[in-house]
Amino acid sequence: MTINHKTWALAALLSLAGTVSAHDAQKAGDQVVPNFAQAIPNIPGKSLIAVEVNYPPGGQSLPHHHANSAFIYAYVVSGSIRSQVEGHPARIYKAGESFAEEPGAHHLMGGNASTTEPAKLLAVFVVDSDDKNLTTPDK
Structure with a gap:
């Protein structure tokens, strides 16, 4: 099965957004932007997905779990x-x-350490190709 870059990018963005509402995302203060998505040709069933996470000053991500x-x-x-x-x-x-995060990690805290300057993080996922839900917000 060939994985289309645009399809994966959209899936990555939507899965990272999870069930967070627009209001919660604004309150959390992070913006996730798809960067790259591709099946790994020499590792059947695995894909590489990269996203940029942009934080305004003081911006934070809500606590969440990553895909197993x-x-x-x-x-x-x-x-x-x-x-x-x-x-x-x-x-x-x-x-x-x-830094690295293990499969299924529970991310308790993430965000900009500064209240005056923006911050940007590139997150690169090696994930099962059929695993579309990369991040799930805590309930």
């Missing part, structure tokens, strides 16, 4: 990102630093 198949590499493009995954202490990552 999703291994995530996160790279701070600009600014400073505060992040905490369940079982690990909160940490601030600065531009040029990166």
Whole structure:
């Protein structure tokens, strides 16, 4: 099965939005923009999906779980990102630093560590190709 880049990009954006309403997304203060999506040709059943997460000053993501198949590499493009995954202490990552999240991770906290400057994160998912729900907000 061939995966169309535009289809994956839309699926990634929609799954990252999950069940968060427009009001909640504005309150949370993050904007997710599809960047790249492609099946991995030499690893049948796996795909690579990248999204940019843009945070205004003080912007935060709502707590969420990642797909059980999703291994995530996160790279701070600009600014400073505060992040905490369940079982690990909160940490601030600065531009040029990166971190990983294990499949099924519960992301307790994520967002801009600054209240005066914007921040941008590139999140790269290695995920089962048929796993469309990459992120699910906590209830």
